[in-house]
Amino acid sequence: MKIELFLQVIANGLLTGGFYMAIAVGITLIFGVLNVIYFAYGESIMLGSYLSYFLLTLWGVDPLISLPLAIVMTSLLGAVVQKAFIKPVMKAPHLNQILLTFGIAVILQNIVLIAVGGDYVSITTSYSGTSLKIGPLRIGLVRFLEFLLSIVLTGGITLWLKYTDWGRAVRAVTQNEESAKLMGINVDRVYLITFMVGSALGGAAGVMISLMMYTFPLIGFNFVVKAFAIVILGGIGSIPGAVTGAMILGITESLVSQYFRGGSGWAEGVSFMMIIAVLLIRPGGLFYAKEG
Amino acid sequence: MQRKVREKEREHAILNKAGKGVFVAVLVAILFTLLPLTVDRYTLHTLILCQIFVVISVCWNLLAMTRQVSLGHAAFFGLGAYTSALLSDRLSTPPWLDIASGGIVASFGAIILGLICLRMAPWALAIVTFSFAEALRVISSMIAFTDGAQGISLSPLFEGNPNNKLLSYYMILVIALITVVTVYFVIQSRLSYAFRAIHDDEQAASILGVNPVLFKLLAFTISAFFTGLAGGFYAHYTTHIEPATAFNVHISVEAQLMPLIGGLYTFVGPIIGAFVLTLMTEYLRVSFGQGYMIFYGIILVVTILFLPEGVVGIYKIVWSKVRRTGLAREV
Amino acid sequence: MVKGEKNGPCQGGLIRMLELENVTKYFGGLCAINDVSFSVKENESVGLIGPNGSGKTTLFNLITGVYKCSSGKIAFQGNRIDGTKPFRICHMGVGRTFQITRPFPHMTVRENVAIGAIYGKTVKGISPRLALQRADDVLEFVGLANRKHTLITNLTLADKKMVELAKAVSTQPKLLLLDEVMAGLNTTEVAELMKTVRKIHDSGTTVIIIEHVMKAIVGLASRTIVINFGNKIADGPTHEVMNEKGVIETYLGKEFKVVRSLRAAS
Numbered sequence: 027m028k029i030e031l032f033l034q035v036i037a038n039g040l041l042t043g044g045f046y047m048a049i050a051v052g053i054t055l056i057f058g059v060l061n062v063i064y065f066a067y068g069e070s071i072m073l074g075s076y077l078s079y080f081l082l083t084l085w086g087v088d089p090l091i092s093l094p095l096a097i098v099m100t101s102l103l104g105a106v107v108q109k110a111f112i113k114p115v116m117k118a119p120h121l122n123q124i125l126l127t128f129g130i131a132v133i134l135q136n137i138v139l140i141a142v143g144g145d146y147v148s149i150t151t152s153y154s155g156t157s158l159k160i161g162p163l164r165i166g167l168v169r170f171l172e173f174l175l176s177i178v179l180t181g182g183i184t185l186w187l188k189y190t191d192w193g194r195a196v197r198a199v200t201q202n203e204e205s206a207k208l209m210g211i212n213v214d215r216v217y218l219i220t221f222m223v224g225s226a227l228g229g230a231a232g233v234m235i236s237l238m239m240y241t242f243p244l245i246g247f248n249f250v251v252k253a254f255a256i257v258i259l260g261g262i263g264s265i266p267g268a269v270t271g272a273m274i275l276g277i278t279e280s281l282v283s284q285y286f287r288g289g290s291g292w293a294e295g296v297s298f299m300m301i302i303a304v305l306l307i308r309p310g311g312l313f314y315a316k317e318g
Numbered sequence: 319m320q321r322k323v324r325e326k327e328r329e330h331a332i333l334n335k336a337g338k339g340v341f342v343a344v345l346v347a348i349l350f351t352l353l354p355l356t357v358d359r360y361t362l363h364t365l366i367l368c369q370i371f372v373v374i375s376v377c378w379n380l381l382a383m384t385r386q387v388s389l390g391h392a393a394f395f396g397l398g399a400y401t402s403a404l405l406s407d408r409l410s411t412p413p414w415l416d417i418a419s420g421g422i423v424a425s426f427g428a429i430i431l432g433l434i435c436l437r438m439a440p441w442a443l444a445i446v447t448f449s450f451a452e453a454l455r456v457i458s459s460m461i462a463f464t465d466g467a468q469g470i471s472l473s474p475l476f477e478g479n480p481n482n483k484l485l486s487y488y489m490i491l492v493i494a495l496i497t498v499v500t501v502y503f504v505i506q507s508r509l510s511y512a513f514r515a516i517h518d519d520e521q522a523a524s525i526l527g528v529n530p531v532l533f534k535l536l537a538f539t540i541s542a543f544f545t546g547l548a549g550g551f552y553a554h555y556t557t558h559i560e561p562a563t564a565f566n567v568h569i570s571v572e573a574q575l576m577p578l579i580g581g582l583y584t585f586v587g588p589i590i591g592a593f594v595l596t597l598m599t600e601y602l603r604v605s606f607g608q609g610y611m612i613f614y615g616i617i618l619v620v621t622i623l624f625l626p627e628g629v630v631g632i633y634k635i636v637w638s639k640v641r642r643t644g645l646a647r648e649v
Numbered sequence: 650m651v652k653g654e655k656n657g658p659c660q661g662g663l664i665r666m667l668e669l670e671n672v673t674k675y676f677g678g679l680c681a682i683n684d685v686s687f688s689v690k691e692n693e694s695v696g697l698i699g700p701n702g703s704g705k706t707t708l709f710n711l712i713t714g715v716y717k718c719s720s721g722k723i724a725f726q727g728n729r730i731d732g733t734k735p736f737r738i739c740h741m742g743v744g745r746t747f748q749i750t751r752p753f754p755h756m757t758v759r760e761n762v763a764i765g766a767i768y769g770k771t772v773k774g775i776s777p778r779l780a781l782q783r784a785d786d787v788l789e790f791v792g793l794a795n796r797k798h799t800l801i802t803n804l805t806l807a808d809k810k811m812v813e814l815a816k817a818v819s820t821q822p823k824l825l826l827l828d829e830v831m832a833g834l835n836t837t838e839v840a841e842l843m844k845t846v847r848k849i850h851d852s853g854t855t856v857i858i859i860e861h862v863m864k865a866i867v868g869l870a871s872r873t874i875v876i877n878f879g880n881k882i883a884d885g886p887t888h889e890v891m892n893e894k895g896v897i898e899t900y901l902g903k904e905f906k907v908v909r910s911l912r913a914a915s
Contacts, residue, residue, distance in 0.1 A: 063441060114623060120441035121387060122622055125574075128389065129618030132571060132611055140609035247567065248456065251449045291460025298453035301446060302434055508767050508774045515753055515764045522751040525713060527739040527768035527820055 030162045035284045036277060037163050043276025044173035045234055047180050049249060050256040050268035052227030055183070058263025059200045059220045062112055063120050065127035067253055068246025069134040070100045070225045074232020075241040076138060082149050082236075089151065089233050090171075096229040104225025108218055116217070131246060138243040148240035172234040179230060183223070184265060196220055200263065248294075255297035258304050275300060347495065354487050362483050366555065368596045369487070369494040373548040374569065375576035375588035375595075376501050381541040383510070383583055384534050385517040386432070389444040390451030391573040394424040394542040396564035398549030400458065403470040403559050413475060417493075417550030424546025425539045432538040436531060448570070455565035469560025472553060490551050497544040498589065504540070505585055513537060545573075571614055572599070578621060664726060666691045666824050666855045667712065672721035672731075674704075674711060674879075681707045683879040684721070689824070689857065694850050696870030696887060697859045698896075704879040705859045706748055709826050713745050714738045725824065740770055744822030746813045748829045748859075752801040759784050759797040762815045769820025784819060791815045791845050807838040814845065824855045831862040843868055867891070 049071065056064045074096040081087040081095070111130060115123050156167040187193035198206040199216045207213050231249075235241065252275065260271025279296045283289040354362055378391050398420030405416035431450060435443040459467040475489065476482035504510060512533045515523035520530050553559045576595045581587025602610035667689040674682040682704050689695055697705050710716045712723055714735040723731040730738050744765075753761050759781060766780035766787070774780075788794045791811050796804065801812060810830055817825060827846065831839050839862060846869055850856050860866050866873060866887065873890040875883035883890045890896055 063445075111619065111623070120439065121444060124389070124441050124444050125387075126619055126622040128571075129615045129622065132567075132615030133619065136609035136612035136615065140607075140612070144608060244567070247448075247452055251452050254445055254449065288461040288463070291457050291466075294456040294460065295453045298449045301449055305434055305438065305442065305446070508777050508780070511760070511764050511767055511777065511780075512774070514756065518753040518755060519751050521715065521735070522747065522753070523764065524735040525715075525739060525745055525747075526765040526816060527736050527770065528764065529734075529736045529768075529772050532772065 031284070034163050035280050037165060038169075039277030039280030040273065041165065041169045041173050041276070042280060043273035044176045045169070045231065045238070046252060046256060046272035046276050047176040047269055048227050048231040048234070049253050050260065050272040051180050051183055051265055052224040052231070053250075053253040054257055054260075054263060054265055054268040055220050055227075056224040057257055059196055060112070060116060060217050062116055063123045063127065064112070064224075065124055065250060066107070066131035066134060066246070067224070067228055068248070068250035069131050070104065070228030070246075071232040071235060071249050072135070072138065072241065072243065072246040073103065074100050074229030075236040075245070076142070076147075076232075077229070078233040078236040079147050079149050079241060082151070089149070089237055093175075093230060093233045096233045097226045100229025100232070101222040101226035104222045105218060107225070108221040112221065113214075113217075131250075135243045135246060142243075144243055146240040146242045149236055151237065154237065168237050172238070175230070175234065179227060180265070180269060183227075187265075192216075192219060251301075252297045255300045259300055350491060351488075354484060359483055362487055364597065364600055366483075366487050366490055367600070368593050369490045370548045370552055371572065371576060371592040371596045372494045372589050373490075373497045373544050374573045375580070375592040376497055377541040377545045378573040379577035379583065379588040380501055380504065381537050382577065383513045383517055384537040385440055385520075386435075386534060386538060387440050387444050388447040388541075388570075388573070390447035390449070390570050391545060392565045392567060392569035393447060393451035393454050394427060394545040395549035395552070395569050396451070396454055396458075396561075397424040397427050398546030399553040399559045399564040400464060400470070400549075401546070402550035403472055403553040404464070406472045406554070407470050413554050417547055417554065420550030420553075421543040421546040424549065425543040428538040428542030429535060432535045436534065451565050451567070451570060455561045458565065459561035464561070467561060469558055469563075470553075471558045474557050475554050486555055490548075490555070493544070493547050493551060497547075500540065500544070502585060509533070509536070568611060571611065571618075575614055575617060579617070664691060665689065665724070666693070666726060667857075668722075668724040669708075669712075670722040670724070672708075672711060672723060673719050674707060674716060675719045681879050682711065685876070685879070685881045686721075687874055687881065687884055689855060691823075692850070692853055692855050693872060694855075694870045695857045696866035696873040697857055697876065698861070698863075698866060698873060699876035703876045705876055706828055707879075708876070709745055709828055709857075709859065712738075712826065713743060736768075736772075739820055739822075740772070742821075742823035743826065744769075744817035744820045744824070745826035746810075746817050746828055746830050748832070750806075750809045750813045752809060752812060754802050756801060757798050758793060758801050758804070758812055758815075759788065761801050761812060762787055762819045765816045765819035769822075784815075787815045787819045790818070790848070792841075807834050807841070810834065810842065811845070814842070814849075818849060822854060824857070825849060827856065827858045827860075829859055829861065831860055831865050839865060863891075 049067075052070070053064065053067050056062060056067065077096045077099060078089040078092050081092040082089060107130065111126060115126055151168075153167055158165045158167055158170060185193075187197055195206070195211045195216050196219075198209065198211055199213055203213055206216075232241075235245075235249075256268060256271035256275055258271075259274060260267030260269070275297060278300070279293040282296055283293040286292050350365075354365055357365070374391060374395060378388060381388055398417070400420075401423040402413075402416040402420040405411045405419055406413070411419075427450070431443070431446060435446055458464040464470065474482065476485045479485060504513075512523070512528050515526070515528055516530050516533055524530050549564065553564070556563075572595055576591035577583075577588040578591070579594060580589065580591025598613075599610065602613065665688045669688070670686050672682055672685045673680070685704075685708065697708070699705055707716065711718055711731070712725075714730065714733050714737070718731045721731070722729060725738070725741055725743060728741070730741065730743075733741075753764070756764075762784040763777065763780045766783040767774040767777065785794065785797065788797050791814060793808065793811055793815065796808060801809070804812065810833075814827070814830060817827075830846070831842055834842065843865055846856065846858070846865075850869070856869070858866065858870055870887050872885065873883070873887040874881060875890060875893075875896050883893055883896050
């Protein structure tokens with residue numbers, strides 16, 4: 027009995043981790059390639075989530091179908107943000123980037139707040155409650171689908187980086203911007219595209235969130251902390267690191283949730299503790315820190 | 319011989335200058351003590367909020383002087399508020415005791431965070447303090463110890479007394495005065511040399527004998543302590559706190575904006591900024607409604623983008639202003 | 650105290666001001682300092698020369714506690730200082746300047762120098778009033794009294810370097826480490842700075858000088874140590890060391906070869 031519970035907890039953790047993967051890969055791309063700390067990343071998630079909600083409640087569009095639309099819209103938003111605000115601060119000190127994108131986050135949050143109000147919203151679909159039974163474990167269908175989706179997205183990004191021209195360009199720019207320029211790569215465009223892809227991942231994650239829990243304008247900050255925690259743990263600019271970090275976070279949260287008294291509350295503090303733990307163990311800097 | 323006479327004259331000139339400053343300060347203090355007697359309850363409430371934010375603003379500014387930027391000052395505010403509320407609710411301690419305890423708990427939080435982030439770039443502390451505030455907000459809304467999202471209620475200050483609001487105002491005025499005077503003495507003392515040196519170049523400062531750990535932690539502790547006091551007072555004043563208000567990101571944002579608007583790294587700047595922004599917030603809340611923070615986001619974005627070197631640019635402009643107003647002492 | 654005892658802190662009655670014993674420093678896989686040992690007597694003036702990147706500044710960083718030795722010992726006046734924090738080493742009496750000046754940009758010259766005066770000897774520090782007086786004295790000593798209220802960023806390079814020197818001096822060091830303090834200065838400015846350094850040395854301070862300007866080494870240092878690729882390759886009276894073949898090749902080898910081949914080509 028106990029071992030089954032444990033396995034269930036681990037399974038839940040893996041599912042959550044799978045979902046966190048999407049978030050982590052998005053911010054890893056932005057932090058790793060552009061070397062920018064993008065505090066407003068959570069707002070891509072928030073917007074994706076609201077998009078899914080509105081498409082469902084207004085026009086009955088199933089979230090899984092609004093997913094591509096969310097991806098497109100958040101990537102467009104990313105493009106605007108990158109061109110207008112990120113480009114000027116790419117070479118600025120990280121602190122400036124944080125303050126600027128923090129301001130952007132506040133602006134985006136309040137646009138939504140003004141537009142639709144601050145109530146918590148959530149959606150349910152016909153299949154929201156179904157769960158699969160795999161052996162002794164019960165896996166929520168929605169969460170399982172999202173797990174698969176995250177893997178597809180992560181895998182897709184990895185393949186894109188490895189085998190396509192654009193992907194190679196991105197890797198070249200990450201390694202050495204000057205050399206990439208000399209090789210004729212349009213570095214500005216690479217940064218733009220990477221930022222768009224990163225934001226798009228956030229949007230996709232947002233759609234997934236809308237199915238799993240409620241949404242509200244300030245939800246972005248919650249997720250951006252988790253994203254930072256994962257990236258700090260797994261290594262800036264490292265996708266395998268992001269995946270690992272996401273899994274560790276998911277499983278740890280699940281374990282804490284189950285085995286600590288008042289668990290689900292304390293589970294939210296796990297990401298913070300992770301940040302602290304990593305910073306303590308490597309006080310001189312973070313894994314593969316890109317700073318000189 | 320002549321040089322000595324000239325130097326003595328100079329000293330006298332400075333004493334006169336200092337004398338002027340003290341005179342103005344006392345005048346202002348008297349103003350803030352007597353003014354509330356003449357106003358209505360709503361204005362009094364606004365003044366109380368102003369004083370609360372004077373404390374927070376001055377404290378954030380002090381911390382920033384050592385190049386430690388906190389994006390989560392709400393954490394210390396909330397720690398103070400919750401400590402105060404919990405003590406009051408569970409142990410029925412008198413208000414002054416639980417407010418003081420709030421300050422102490424907040425300082426502990428700061429010492430721990432400060433120690434962890436000591437050797438890191440300023441942006442790491444920004445992320446850590448932000449995450450700390452967020453974590454506290456979410457955790458306190460979910461665990462039983464803090465009564466979850468519904469929060470904790472306290473009995474009102476000076477219950478039964480017809481002048482309760484006025485007395486509450488004097489309570490926070492005392493806290494604000496102690497804070498401001500403490501920070502004033504810090505800025506006028508050798509500590510400000512250490513802070514500024516650490517801010518500009520920590521390594522160069524340590525080669526000259528400045529112990530960076532000591533002074534960074536000292537700044538952090540002072541900053542968090544008084545912010546915690548403000549939080550503790552706030553809990554009693556509003557008689558009910560919950561995670562959403564005690565650890566609200568608004569507090570962190572405004573903690574930053576007030577010194578920025580009023581004058582970063584100066585003495586009076588944060589105080590002015592606190593009044594300006596609190597009044598602005600009250601006005602916007604009434605006239606604009608829920609999304610008023612959007613203006614603060616815009617101010618932040620505009621400040622970073624259009625001051626030539628971003629935050630560093632603000633530092634430079636401000637320091638040159640400081641130079642002209644002679645805040646740096648000339649003995 | 651046995652006369653001629655080699656390995657104790659006292660040698661022939663004079664306490665060793667600074668002693669490096671088998672000091673090694675690795676940065677990852679790169680060996681920056683390889684088994685360097687030497688000692689400096691009180692009130693000596695030692696030059697430290699070597700090509701760029703040979704590890705001279707690294708040695709200074711190791712002595713002042715900015716870096717930790719990978720192995721080996723460093724002792725100041727008989728007390729071990731490797732592993733000690735920089736500010737404590739300063740309190741013990743070691744001062745230094747940086748190769749690229751590091752002024753505190755938002756303060757005046759006087760305030761810059763005052764910091765060392767306030768905190769140079771104790772953690773608690775002395776009162777600003779006293780410190781500013783001391784700063785004035787130091788600025789008088791180095792000849793910058795007339796610029797003391799100028800914002801430090803408005804100074805010429807030569808003056809900035811002098812302030813850097815003044816800052817180190819304000820901590821009242823027994824041992825002063827000067828890192829390329831002449832770099833970027835013209836002949837007049839170099840002569841001026843040399844005068845000041847000589848004054849400091851004459852007042853009893855032990856000095857170690859890193860320089861590429863050979864005139865300064867010859868003029869100021871009675872003894873010279875040569876470092877190349879992190880190894881000590883020479884250590885002795887300056888004029889002897891300067892003429893040693895290995896040293897010349899270390900420094901001028903490439904140039905020699907270039908000149909030779911140019912001559913051959915013409």
